[in-house]
Amino acid sequence: MAEWVGTTESLMGTRITVRLYHPQKETGEAAVRAAINEIARIERLMSTYMDDSRISAINREAHLQPVAAGSELFALLRKSLEVSRLTDGSFDMTYDSVGQHYDFREGKRPDAEVIADALPKINYELVKLDILEETVQFAREGVRINLGGIAKGYAVKRAVDVLRELGVQYASVSAGGDSQLLGDRRGQPWLIGIQDPRNREGLAVRLPLADEAVSTSGDYERYFIEGDTRHHHIISPDTGRSAREVQSVTIVGPDATMTDALSTSVFVMGVERGLALIERMDGFDAIVIDANRKMHYSSGFNDADQG
8 A cells, every 4th residue: 555654763963863654555665665675775885983994094094195085975075075175275174183082962162272183184175086996095194084974864865765776665764864855745845844943943045956955054053052052963074163254054955965064164154255155156055044043045045925
């Protein structure tokens, strides 16, 4: 009997939700499991929290010698460097050279001395890729990479690719703030709610979408408040501290890998530079909520339904 099936599980440090429609329930449930398994596979490859992941091996050894990345991780590292160049360094996977010293669960942050020591190690040009050998090497000791600004989007995209290959026509896959939609909801658009950054139960915007990816980066995801200051996980590569100009950035586009990376980038770039970047990119649009809670839209979002 045809019906919607799905599941929600914890992977990649967030809630993963897969929902799809299939004419045969058992086949649909198997497709859901295949999508979840794909995300779990990518987590094992790219998580800095797993000592046996390939990216953890790179962080341990790449300052000493070239380290084999494998084709899939190497391709995402190349994509990350492309985004770094596109954004003039606002997206930088070496942010973790200082990011590793934050603990948002424990409410701990590095002091000025630690940040000053780490800042010279935040520079994507210190990551050297050998295209022929598919190896990674760091140009100096102390560099550490983290794909937290792109890997969840990539995992969501790959899960949707798996579903498409299995013949699924209608599906939604989300990982925290990153979602990709396969088709529509059988004749109706998916309604994607963008959270109000200062009201967990409230929505800032509702977007009717089909066959699109959408990513939101916000200062309310992982943070702690110290005095009057909110310390959150989106680190500016220029300062080694939390980016301050906006509260939330949502990007809509064709590919969750890029919407994920761009939502992080625009958050760091701020309203003016961030929206200017998006206007130059074909097929992508943005909604930015600035530090004063004013909403800014790229040209393709002028008719967004505000909730």
